[in-house]
Structure formats: structure tokens, C-alpha cells
Amino acid sequence: MDHFTYSNGILHAEDVSITDIATTVGTPFYAYSAATLTRHFQLFQEALAWTDHLVCFAIKSNSNLAVLKLLGDLGAGMDVVSIGEYHRAKAAGVPGERIVFSGVGKTREEIALALQGGIRQFNVESEPELEAISQIASGMGVTAPIALRVNPDVDAKTHEKIATGKSENKFGIPIAKARTVYALAARLPGIDVVGIDVHIGSQLTDLEPFELAFTKVADLTRALREDGHNIRRLDLGGGLGIPYERSNDAPPLPIEYGQVIQRTVGDLGCEIEIEPGRLISGNAGVLVSSVIYLKQGDGRNFLILDAAMNDLVRPSMYGAYHDIIPVVQAEAGVEQSAMDIVGPVCETGDTFAKGRNMPPVGPGDLVAFRSAGAYGAVMASEYNSRPLIPEVLVQGDHFAVIRQRPSFEEMLSRDSIPEWL
Numbered sequence: 001m002d003h004f005t006y007s008n009g010i011l012h013a014e015d016v017s018i019t020d021i022a023t024t025v026g027t028p029f030y031a032y033s034a035a036t037l038t039r040h041f042q043l044f045q046e047a048l049a050w051t052d053h054l055v056c057f058a059i060k061s062n063s064n065l066a067v068l069k070l071l072g073d074l075g076a077g078m079d080v081v082s083i084g085e086y087h088r089a090k091a092a093g094v095p096g097e098r099i100v101f102s103g104v105g106k107t108r109e110e111i112a113l114a115l116q117g118g119i120r121q122f123n124v125e126s127e128p129e130l131e132a133i134s135q136i137a138s139g140m141g142v143t144a145p146i147a148l149r150v151n152p153d154v155d156a157k158t159h160e161k162i163a164t165g166k167s168e169n170k171f172g173i174p175i176a177k178a179r180t181v182y183a184l185a186a187r188l189p190g191i192d193v194v195g196i197d198v199h200i201g202s203q204l205t206d207l208e209p210f211e212l213a214f215t216k217v218a219d220l221t222r223a224l225r226e227d228g229h230n231i232r233r234l235d236l237g238g239g240l241g242i243p244y245e246r247s248n249d250a251p252p253l254p255i256e257y258g259q260v261i262q263r264t265v266g267d268l269g270c271e272i273e274i275e276p277g278r279l280i281s282g283n284a285g286v287l288v289s290s291v292i293y294l295k296q297g298d299g300r301n302f303l304i305l306d307a308a309m310n311d312l313v314r315p316s317m318y319g320a321y322h323d324i325i326p327v328v329q330a331e332a333g334v335e336q337s338a339m340d341i342v343g344p345v346c347e348t349g350d351t352f353a354k355g356r357n358m359p360p361v362g363p364g365d366l367v368a369f370r371s372a373g374a375y376g377a378v379m380a381s382e383y384n385s386r387p388l389i390p391e392v393l394v395q396g397d398h399f400a401v402i403r404q405r406p407s408f409e410e411m412l413s414r415d416s417i418p419e420w421l
């Protein structure tokens with residue numbers, strides 16, 4: 001459920017008309033709903049209400065400071081994968097003890113800065129990383145709390161580019177090797193082993209891979225406790241999928257996901273952490289764009305928008321589906337026609353949808369891409385020297401621009417021409 005619905009024939013974000021936002025900020029832009037972000041975060045809180053837990057929002061899905069502040073104020077922890085994301089979490093007022101640092105390639109500088117600023121735990125992905133953390137922490141005279149990310153060799157049954165839990169993926173330590181690496185961790189100075197971490201992929205629409213992975217984590221917890229480790233925290237990653245295509249079956253609900261967690265690891269007495277991104281931010285955002293031209297091609301019609309692959313890369317990168325709807329509601333029963341919906345970027349990959357049935361829309365009309373709040377703005381680029389587009393946060397009957405569209409002067413000012421040219 002989200003808070004983007006038609007009211008008097010105009011798409012609204014909560015109580016604000018998308019047309020009004022477009023008039024104020026111009027298109028294209030992203031608009032987020034505070035009520036949807038809050039609701040989705042609370043669904044996870046409810047799903048884990050049976051246990052001590054921390055829901056760590058995966059900042060990579062949407063890193064706008066206002067979004068982080070909203071979630072942080074609700075009590076969310078943050079899952080970060082770079083020191084840049086760490087700085088964002090801190091700037092949004094989230095304390096270090098609620099920040100988990102994940103990622104396969106943390107640099108020494110990033111590790112030191114996180115230790116300095118305070119960190120809940122590093123999710124460690126290799127022995128060399130473990131050794132680096134040990135050296136840096138002991139050199140600073142501090143102890144680094146760590147969990148080892150294990151790779152359970154489970155097929156997440158999702159898009160190959162976002163599956164992470166198979167042995168051939170670059171992530172984690174093979175679960176069969178985990179006991180040896182935990183023994184090393186226990187011997188190393190400056191390291192406090194607090195738990196186990198696992199993350200098998202993103203946009204999972206089936207609970208079974210979670211069940212398999214968490215069962216393996218439960219077995220490993222028991223084995224590690226026998227080995228004398230004080231395993232007190234389990235970080236079960238993110239990955240629960242959202243319904244991009246509304247006509248398809250709905251993916252499982254957070255409450256059902258919480259039941260899988262309870263069934264598999266609930267009897268271990270561990271504090272549970274999860275790292276959802278997409279399910280919190282995905283359906284909390286739309287990308288709004290204007291139609292520039294309607295072009296009749298050879299046997300196909302192209303709807304050319306002012307948004308492009310640089311603003312929302314998911315369709316061209318993963319072949320991802322996004323619902324695209326007119327901001328002014330089509331009349332019931334109106335005839336639809338198939339269109340290729342494209343952006344102005346100079347490559348054929350800049351295609352959002354092929355042969356998509358659309359009601360009549362023409363130049364100047366607004367359309368909205370649904371489910372664009374996750375992995376939308378954060379993956380945007382300035383390809384073709386197109387400015388990054390603004391982000392707007394709506395709450396009730398008001399909205400604010402939470403990221404400005406840069407001016408061309410600002411964009412150009414980041415380059416410099418050497419004096420010898």
C-alpha cells in the first residue's frame with residue numbers, strides 16, 4: 001500500500017497534487033511520501049515485535065538526508081556501505097551505535113573513520129578485511145564489534161545482478177569455512193565478535209530462500225556457541241521484494257517474513273537486525289516526467305519523455321518494470337494504445353518500456369513512474385550533461401524540496417581547465 005492515489009482525477013502524493021509540485025519545481029522530479037515511508041518502516045517493527053531487534057534502513061536504496069532523518073527519528077538504524085553513506089547517517093542524526101557498516105571493499109581509511117565516529121558493527125566479508133580491522137582498531141586502542149557475513153550458497157531466485165548468496169558471488173565467507181574464520185577473529189586483537197550476518201539478494205518474491213539461509217545461520221550459531229563464541233546478534237540482511245507490476249501476484253508481507261525469522265532463528269535468544277531498503281523506500285516514491293513528443297515510427301509509436309535512463313536506470317540496467325501512469329487520470333473505458341516509452345538520451349538502451357499500453361497522452365502531459373523511491377535517485381547520473389533531478393518530500397498537505405536541481409553553472413564549476421591548455 002502507498003499514498004499515491006487519484007483525487008478529483010489528479011494523482012496526489014498524500015494530499016498534495018502532483019500537478020502542483022510539477023508547477024513549482026518543474027519536471028522531471030522524484031516525489032516521496034512521508035506516510036508511506038513511515039508505514040513501511042512500522043511494518044518491519046511490527047513483524048519483529050516479538051524480539052529485541054533493530055531495523056537498519058539500507059541507505060543505498062534512498063540516501064536523501066530528509067528520508068534518513070525521518071526514518072532515524074522513528075528509531076531506525078542504518079546499513080551503510082561506504083563512508084559517504086556513514087556521513088549521511090550521521091548528518092541525519094543517527095548515532096554510531098545504530099549504524100552497521102557492510103560491503104566487500106571497505107578501505108582502511110573508511111574503517112578508521114567509522115571507528116572514530118562510532119559504529120554498531122562491521123559486517124566483515126573476508127579474512128584480509130578482518131585482519132585490517134584488527135590492525136586499525138588495535139592501533140587506535142579500541143575494539144571493533146564485528147559480525148562475519150557468511151555466504152550460505154542459497155539461490156535467491158531473483159535477477160542475477162542482484163543475487164548475492166550463491167557461492168560464485170563475490171560476497172561473504174563460504175559458510176563451510178566460517179568456523180575457521182571465527183576462530184581467527186577470536187584470536188585477533190581489537191576484535192569483538194558479536195554475531196553473524198547474511199544477505200542473499202534483493203527483490204526476493206519468495207520466502208523459501210530466506211528460510212533456507214536463516215536455517216543455515218541458526219545451525220552455524222549453535223556450532224559457533226559450542227566453539228565458545230558469544231554470538232548474540234544476527235543480522236539477516238535485506239531483500240524482501242515489492243510489487244512492481246500490480247497485476248502480478250503480491251510478494252510476501254513483512255509480517256510473513258518476520259514469521260520465517262521467528263521460526264528459523266527465534267529460539268536462539270539473539271538480537272535480530274535486518275537491513276531492508278527497497279520495501280521501505282520503493283513504493284514511497286514516484287518519478288514524475290513530462291511528455292516532450294509523441295513520435296510515430298515505423299509501425300510503433302514513441303512517447304518521448306523528459307526523464308531518461310540517467311534519472312532512473314533500472315529499466316535499462318535490469319530490464320526492470322515500472323508502472324507508468326498519467327498524472328491526469330484517464331477516463332474509464334478509454335481506448336489504450338501500445339507505445340515505446342523512451343527518454344532523450346542518445347542510446348537505444350534509454351527505453352523505459354516497450355509496447356506498453358497507455359491511455360491517450362501527448363506533449364506537455366505528466367506521467368508518473370511508480371515504485372521509484374528505491375534505487376532511483378541514488379543511481380542517477382549526469383550522463384548527457386543532464387542535471388540530477390530534484391527530490392521532493394510530501395507530508396500530509398505540504399511538501400518541501402529536499403534536493404535542489406543544480407544550475408548549469410554549478411555543474412560546470414566542478415570541472416576545471418588546466419592553465420596549460
Ligand code: LLP
Nearest residue numbers: 058102199202203238239275276277278375
Ligand atoms: N543489505 C545489503 C548488504 C545489501 O547489499 C542490500 C542491497 C540491502 C541490504 C538492501 O536490499 P533491499 O532490501 O533493498 O532489497 N540496484 C538494484 C538493487 C541492488 C541491491 C543491492 N544490495 C535495483 O535497482 O534493483
